[in-house]
Amino acid sequence: MVSRRALEIATAILTGGFGVAVVVSSFDNGIGWSAAGVDAGTFPFLAGVIIVAGSLYNLARGVLPGGTLASVPVAITGIELRRLAGLFVPAALFVALIPIVGMYVASAGYVFAVLALPRHQSLLRSLAMASATPLALYVVFERMFQVTLPHGALAAAFGL
Amino acid sequence: MENLQELLHGFTIAVTVPHLVLMVIGVLLGILVGVLPGLGAPNGVSLLLPLTFGMQPVSAIILLSSMYWGALFGGSVTSILFNIPGEPSSVATTFDGYPMARDGRPTTALATAFGSAAFGALVGVILITFLASWVAQVALAFGPPEYFAVYFLAFASFVGMGGAAPIKTVVALAIGFAIAAIGIDTVSGSVRLTMGIDELVKGVSFVVAVMGLFGIGELLVAVEEEFHARGVSSRIDWKEVFRAVVRLPRHGIALLRSAAIGCWMGITPGGPTAASFMSYGIARRFSRRGRHFGTGEVEGIISPETADHAAGTSALLPMLSLGIPGSATAAVMMGGLMIWGLNPGPMLFVDQKDFVWGLIASMYVGNIVAVALVLLTVPIFAALMRIPFVIIAPLIVIICVVGAYSVSNSYLDVVMMLGFGVIGYLFKKMFYPLAPLVLAIVIGDKAEDAFRQSMLMSKGSLGVFFANPLVTSLVLAGLTLLLLPLALQIAHVLRKPREKALAPGPEDRSQQKLRIT
Numbered sequence: 001m002v003s004r005r006a007l008e009i010a011t012a013i014l015t016g017g018f019g020v021a022v023v024v025s026s027f028d029n030g031i032g033w034s035a036a037g038v039d040a041g042t043f044p045f046l047a048g049v050i051i052v053a054g055s056l057y058n059l060a061r062g063v064l065p066g067g068t069l070a071s072v073p074v075a076i077t078g079i080e081l082r083r084l085a086g087l088f089v090p091a092a093l094f095v096a097l098i099p100i101v102g103m104y105v106a107s108a109g110y111v112f113a114v115l116a117l118p119r120h121q122s123l124l125r126s127l128a129m130a131s132a133t134p135l136a137l138y139v140v141f142e143r144m145f146q147v148t149l150p151h152g153a154l155a156a157a158f159g160l
Numbered sequence: 161m162e163n164l165q166e167l168l169h170g171f172t173i174a175v176t177v178p179h180l181v182l183m184v185i186g187v188l189l190g191i192l193v194g195v196l197p198g199l200g201a202p203n204g205v206s207l208l209l210p211l212t213f214g215m216q217p218v219s220a221i222i223l224l225s226s227m228y229w230g231a232l233f234g235g236s237v238t239s240i241l242f243n244i245p246g247e248p249s250s251v252a253t254t255f256d257g258y259p260m261a262r263d264g265r266p267t268t269a270l271a272t273a274f275g276s277a278a279f280g281a282l283v284g285v286i287l288i289t290f291l292a293s294w295v296a297q298v299a300l301a302f303g304p305p306e307y308f309a310v311y312f313l314a315f316a317s318f319v320g321m322g323g324a325a326p327i328k329t330v331v332a333l334a335i336g337f338a339i340a341a342i343g344i345d346t347v348s349g350s351v352r353l354t355m356g357i358d359e360l361v362k363g364v365s366f367v368v369a370v371m372g373l374f375g376i377g378e379l380l381v382a383v384e385e386e387f388h389a390r391g392v393s394s395r396i397d398w399k400e401v402f403r404a405v406v407r408l409p410r411h412g413i414a415l416l417r418s419a420a421i422g423c424w425m426g427i428t429p430g431g432p433t434a435a436s437f438m439s440y441g442i443a444r445r446f447s448r449r450g451r452h453f454g455t456g457e458v459e460g461i462i463s464p465e466t467a468d469h470a471a472g473t474s475a476l477l478p479m480l481s482l483g484i485p486g487s488a489t490a491a492v493m494m495g496g497l498m499i500w501g502l503n504p505g506p507m508l509f510v511d512q513k514d515f516v517w518g519l520i521a522s523m524y525v526g527n528i529v530a531v532a533l534v535l536l537t538v539p540i541f542a543a544l545m546r547i548p549f550v551i552i553a554p555l556i557v558i559i560c561v562v563g564a565y566s567v568s569n570s571y572l573d574v575v576m577m578l579g580f581g582v583i584g585y586l587f588k589k590m591f592y593p594l595a596p597l598v599l600a601i602v603i604g605d606k607a608e609d610a611f612r613q614s615m616l617m618s619k620g621s622l623g624v625f626f627a628n629p630l631v632t633s634l635v636l637a638g639l640t641l642l643l644l645p646l647a648l649q650i651a652h653v654l655r656k657p658r659e660k661a662l663a664p665g666p667e668d669r670s671q672q673k674l675r676i677t
Contacts, residue, residue, distance in 0.1 A: 047337040054331035080384040
């Protein structure tokens with residue numbers, strides 16, 4: 001279970017962290033006014049400062065009690081969290097596998113795993129959809145629009 | 161009546177067999193992404209974008225804009241039949257559309273929605289026809305300070321009128337600016353904000369951002385809810401369609417008022433979502449039957465639908481004539497314009513007459529095509545909603561992954577897309593607005609360039625933004641909008657210190673509904 005407050009704070013820290021990174025990184029390009037006009041780092045610097053300031057405000061609103069947060073204490077319940085993980089974890093694994101096994105194998109495996117493992121669909125139907133997916137990708141992208149999808153390190157090792 | 165001549169010329173471009181075919185394809189794909197809960201107009205359009213690179217710009221924009229119209233209509237179908245808004249902008253349609261459909265009048269609800277939507281779109285297109293070239297003419301005289309002032313006004317109006325928490329809007333905007341700055345600086349040529357990752361030199365494509373923020377992000381929000389597409393009958397009774405459309409003029413005032421709200425919110429970048437909510441709220445306050453709103457009231461459908469489509473259509477006006485998109489989808493389309501080698505802004509009306517007027521003419525035709533197609537295909541797309549979400553979700557993930565990859569054949573883009581998905585989810589959950597973020601990613605560079613050029617002109621003095629009446633009034637209007645939430649809050653605190661407790665207003669309800677969009 002994740003409370004609204006925790007999620008609010010986490011989001012503020014995430015945006016604030018990005019803001020700090022932007023501010024620090026903008027120093028490399030110079031801030032302020034030089035012979036060439038406004039320096040390249042000025043705009044990112046200002047954006048970063050605004051992000052940090054806004055995040056601090058949102059963080060304070062998340063930490064301090066009362067206000068609008070009190071009406072919705074729970075942001076994500078346990079069941080919802082499980083559903084979220086059920087979608088996101090396989091998707092992340094799918095993306096992680098692409099450089100190794102290539103888009104086609106990864107997408108087929110992904111569809112099969114998502115449909116067959118939780119027993120949402122019968123084995124046969126899962127297999128059918130898992131094999132139809134890369135086929136459709138091949139026809140639409142490599143044939144119709146001539147976009148070469150990554151074949152992966154495995155295919156390269158076999159010299160494909 | 162030079163405009164009308166140009167428009168007629170535009171029709172000769174838009175009404176050709178290949179372009180009509182593109183419209184049908186675009187509208188059907190649009191209804192599809194509009195109906196599917198994980199996909200929406202912004203990322204539908206950005207998915208299609210890489211596939212248009214080889215096309216003529218006018219054909220490409222006809223395809224993409226038709227998809228936009230289709231998506232606007234498709235979102236209303238699921239709102240009315242399933243109480244599941246397919247698009248954030250059709251959330252307000254569920255309030256009265258679904259109760260009416262559930263009471264056994266689905267055809268009436270759908271026909272009323274489509275009829276008023278078509279009216280809203282028509283008003284939007286007429287506005288563009290007569291106003292766009294005039295605005296462009298004025299804008300031709302703009303220098304960098306005026307441009308920066310207009311950009312500033314656009315960003316400020318998100319803060320002042322966007323409806324989300326002002327500080328969250330500011331944070332979203334600033335993040336968009338920072339992301340836009342990643343890569344090679346167009347003025348000095350130096351590399352910025354790559355944080356040690358060499359591949360980031362090429363910058364972060366807004367297409368990748370949109371696919372993650374809207375595609376994966378919405379999917380994650382949608383999967384949380386137990387998905388029950390318990391829809392009402394989706395059979396269309398054509399006689400009832402006719403009757404509902406004939407009854408529409410009786411609500412003339414509601415139609416006109418909603419269209420005006422929609423056009424206003426579309427041109428000042430408030431976007432269709434804010435427009436539909438605002439229009440619904442105002443209708444409930446002013447209608448004689450306001451008390452019955454929420455139980456299947458006709459005006460409760462007319463108001464959000466008209467405003468939604470009027471805003472969606474008129475959002476293209478500032479995109480064409482100023483280079484400032486009025487909604488997230490318009491921002492994506494404008495990014496497309498730049499990729500096709502066109503320069504959005506007033507020069508379009510001088511250099512690219514065929515493109516501009518072909519697009520405007522296609523908006524008339526495209527919306528008619530959309531109304532006809534959506535009525536014909538309601539049963540098919542309603543059946544699509546009965547496919548279990550567990551099957552649709554992985555397919556959408558794959559489409560987004562492949563789509564992100566195909567932008568520039570980069571694996572890093574895929575990883576970033578997934579990252580943007582998490583951000584999109586968090587932002588949606590915590591009510592950070594996504595449209596200003598996308599807008600800032602697309603036009604952040606241009607706003608920065610305008611600012612730096614102004615500074616070069618004035619040798620570093622901010623006085624250039626108060627140098628003439630036009631730029632002064634633009635800047636002042638922007639500042640007013642920026643400070644409006646603060647002023648309202650102070651007034652609110654001063655007037656009634658502790659009256660706001662309890663009593664869940666319509667905003668609470670709408671925010672709860674927004675969670676599933």
